[in-house]
Amino acid sequence: MRTSWADSADNSANGSGNSNAWAPRAAYVPPHLRNRTMSSEAPAAAAAGTAVAASLPANDRVNHGGSIPHHGGYFKADNGRQGYGSGFQSGGGGGWNGRGAGRDRGRREVNPFENDEAEEQSLGEQENTGINFEAYDDIPVETSGENVPPPVNTFAEIDLGEALNQNIQRCKYVKPTPVQRYAIPISLAGRDLMACAQTGSGKTAAFCFPIISGIMREQYVQRPRVARTAFPLALILSPTRELSCQIHDEAKKFSYQTGVKVVVAYGGAPINQQLRELERGVDILVATPGRLVDLLERARVSLQMIRYLALDEADRMLDMGFEPQIRKIVEQMDMPPPGMRQTLLFSATFPKEIQRLASDFLASYVFLAVGRVGSSTDLIAQRVEYVLESDKRSHLMDLLHAQRENGISGKQGLTLVFVETKKGADALEHCLCVNGFPAASIHGDRTQQERELALRSFKTGITPILVATDVAARGLDIPRVAHVVNFDLPNDIDDYVHRIGRTGRAGKMGLATAFFNESNLSLAKPLADLMQEANQEVPAWLTRYAARAAYGGGNRNRRSGGSRFGGRDFRRDNSTNKGTDYYGGSGGGGYGNYGGGYGQGVTSAWD
DNA sequence: AAAAAAT
Numbered sequence: 001m002r003t004s005w006a007d008s009a010d011n012s013a014n015g016s017g018n019s020n021a022w023a024p025r026a027a028y029v030p031p032h033l034r035n036r037t038m039s040s041e042a043p044a045a046a047a048a049g050t051a052v053a054a055s056l057p058a059n060d061r062v063n064h065g066g067s068i069p070h071h072g073g074y075f076k077a078d079n080g081r082q083g084y085g086s087g088f089q090s091g092g093g094g095g096w097n098g099r100g101a102g103r104d105r106g107r108r109e110v111n112p113f114e115n116d117e118a119e120e121q122s123l124g125e126q127e128n129t130g131i132n133f134e135a136y137d138d139i140p141v142e143t144s145g146e147n148v149p150p151p152v153n154t155f156a157e158i159d160l161g162e163a164l165n166q167n168i169q170r171c172k173y174v175k176p177t178p179v180q181r182y183a184i185p186i187s188l189a190g191r192d193l194m195a196c197a198q199t200g201s202g203k204t205a206a207f208c209f210p211i212i213s214g215i216m217r218e219q220y221v222q223r224p225r226v227a228r229t230a231f232p233l234a235l236i237l238s239p240t241r242e243l244s245c246q247i248h249d250e251a252k253k254f255s256y257q258t259g260v261k262v263v264v265a266y267g268g269a270p271i272n273q274q275l276r277e278l279e280r281g282v283d284i285l286v287a288t289p290g291r292l293v294d295l296l297e298r299a300r301v302s303l304q305m306i307r308y309l310a311l312d313e314a315d316r317m318l319d320m321g322f323e324p325q326i327r328k329i330v331e332q333m334d335m336p337p338p339g340m341r342q343t344l345l346f347s348a349t350f351p352k353e354i355q356r357l358a359s360d361f362l363a364s365y366v367f368l369a370v371g372r373v374g375s376s377t378d379l380i381a382q383r384v385e386y387v388l389e390s391d392k393r394s395h396l397m398d399l400l401h402a403q404r405e406n407g408i409s410g411k412q413g414l415t416l417v418f419v420e421t422k423k424g425a426d427a428l429e430h431c432l433c434v435n436g437f438p439a440a441s442i443h444g445d446r447t448q449q450e451r452e453l454a455l456r457s458f459k460t461g462i463t464p465i466l467v468a469t470d471v472a473a474r475g476l477d478i479p480r481v482a483h484v485v486n487f488d489l490p491n492d493i494d495d496y497v498h499r500i501g502r503t504g505r506a507g508k509m510g511l512a513t514a515f516f517n518e519s520n521l522s523l524a525k526p527l528a529d530l531m532q533e534a535n536q537e538v539p540a541w542l543t544r545y546a547a548r549a550a551y552g553g554g555n556r557n558r559r560s561g562g563s564r565f566g567g568r569d570f571r572r573d574n575s576t577n578k579g580t581d582y583y584g585g586s587g588g589g590g591y592g593n594y595g596g597g598y599g600q601g602v603t604s605a606w607d
Numbered sequence: 608a609a610a611a612a613a614t
Binding site for chain 2: 239240241266267268271288289290291292293294295297316321322325420421422443444469470471473490491
């Protein structure tokens with residue numbers, strides 16, 4: 001008994017008619033018939049696709065709503081001016097009548113767990129069998145730096161504070177994940193940290209818990225009184241708007257009833273609402289770089305009280321595209337220097353040259369790498385197929401078609417398709433819709449509203465296929481992504497790692513399929529190596545390409561020959577980079593092969 | 608060459 005979107009599409013095709021059927025009849029036609037039917041069937045299918053697309057906004061409430069309560073409707077116009085800053089800072093400037101005392105007392109804190117409970121009940125998903133934590137005893141972990149604080153085994157061992165402990169329970173986190181076991185005590189000890197841990201391994205909580213706990217202790221700190229300027233104590237930066245939203249949502253849960261106020265700021269959304277939130281007081285500011293720079297230049301935010309700086313996807317934040325902005329924020333505004341603040345850098349991948357850059361921001365830091373066992377790549381079955389550029393579309397539809405027939409993992413699974421360009425994303429989305437595959441797309445040329453809508457309709461299964469550029473490659477935690485297709489492979493193996501990390505999360509299995517052809521030669525070697533290390537079957541033809549690339553010139557890849565994932569502390573790397581045993585433990589799996597569906601349900605302490 | 612990120 002299947003409950004996938006395919007069924008509902010079939011059902012509506014078979015009759016009842018008035019639902020938003022994607023495909024009135026089978027719009028998808030096997031490749032060998034496609035030319036013939038295109039002319040006669042395409043118009044109808046296209047019309048259906050348009051109709052559905054048009055109906056989507058109607059189903060979803062206002063913009064910016066949904067999973068991002070901040071922009072949603074709970075914000076009544078008439079209480080928009082209730083609180084005033086955080087007692088310490090706004091001091092009644094700009095015409096605010098000081099009614100409340102202290103921070104934001106006037107407003108009831110929205111319970112961020114409400115939705116979760118409702119969702120859980122409606123899904124009836126009580127499969128909390130948990131992750132196989134025993135396997136984690138074997139996880140290879142490397143720490144380096146001076147006087148590294150020892151790891152903990154339970155949350156109870158750490159004094160995070162009562163309120164935070166309660167939230168951890170509400171989140172149903174039973175035991176800390178490996179990265180949390182190490183990173184939390186290191187951070188609580190006040191140390192700077194550079195942490196490499198697998199995608200989906202609980203990084204967000206790993207840096208949020210110590211920050212929230214630290215701020216709970218320091219809430220009394222006096223902040224300057226500058227009208228309309230916010231003085232956050234912690235700053236969390238991430239490379240995409242959606243990721244910042246996600247971090248904000250999680251941080252709200254962790255900080256519920258702790259008195260710690262979390263605000264998010266990012267581009268593409270009206271700035272006024274964000275300004276209002278900032279005026280109400282902020283302890284933890286989650287932001288994307290561009291909008292933050294804007295706020296800093298308007299002097300609506302000052303970084304002079306920053307005690308904690310966290311960079312999520314830190315390697316991306318410091319790559320060529322972002323580095324100048326990050327330097328500006330961290331080094332050229334009023335943020336306290338390393339040593340006067342605590343800096344936490346997290347990513348699943350950390351190339352050496354980026355580590356070198358990053359060390360500018362750190363003071364006597366601890367390097368932490370949590371190995372591969374139990375991380376998502378062990379849970380992801382990786383396949384590579386040789387597909388000519390001209391065959392990609394039909395091949396993808398064949399895959400999707402087969403998936404629809406068989407059900408990819410028992411339940412409705414979502415499929416995330418990565419392409420290289422924004423135009424390519426639009427084109428492929430259109431192509432899929434026209435052929436009866438319910439797809440949405442997300443990329444940086446779409447409005448923020450469209451991006452959030454696409455993500456939401458994907459998450460909810462309205463469009464169980466999402467075509468995406470790398471905007472969706474990192475950090476996003478989308479439950480039930482069963483299949484990641486690299487329609488166009490990235491040029492960088494790290495990007496591949498992040499992309500496939502959108503599946504196989506929180507201990508669930510995932511499948512990743514890549515389309516490889518002559519234009520991906522430079523990836524042959526690193527991809528073959530990666531797959532081999534993950535105990536995946538490497539096709540012979542790929543091995544041949546890899547061998548050719550090895551001395552042919554293709555391999556200017558950063559971590560060539562080094563240990564996979566995260567990598568080693570570059571401070572230790574005195575040319576001998578044997579790295580081998582580093583991730584040894586896996587020894588053939590322990591998780592079985594792909595195909596199991598979604599067994600465990602420990603909600604995401606992961607990422 | 609591309610993507611992301613402010614207006």
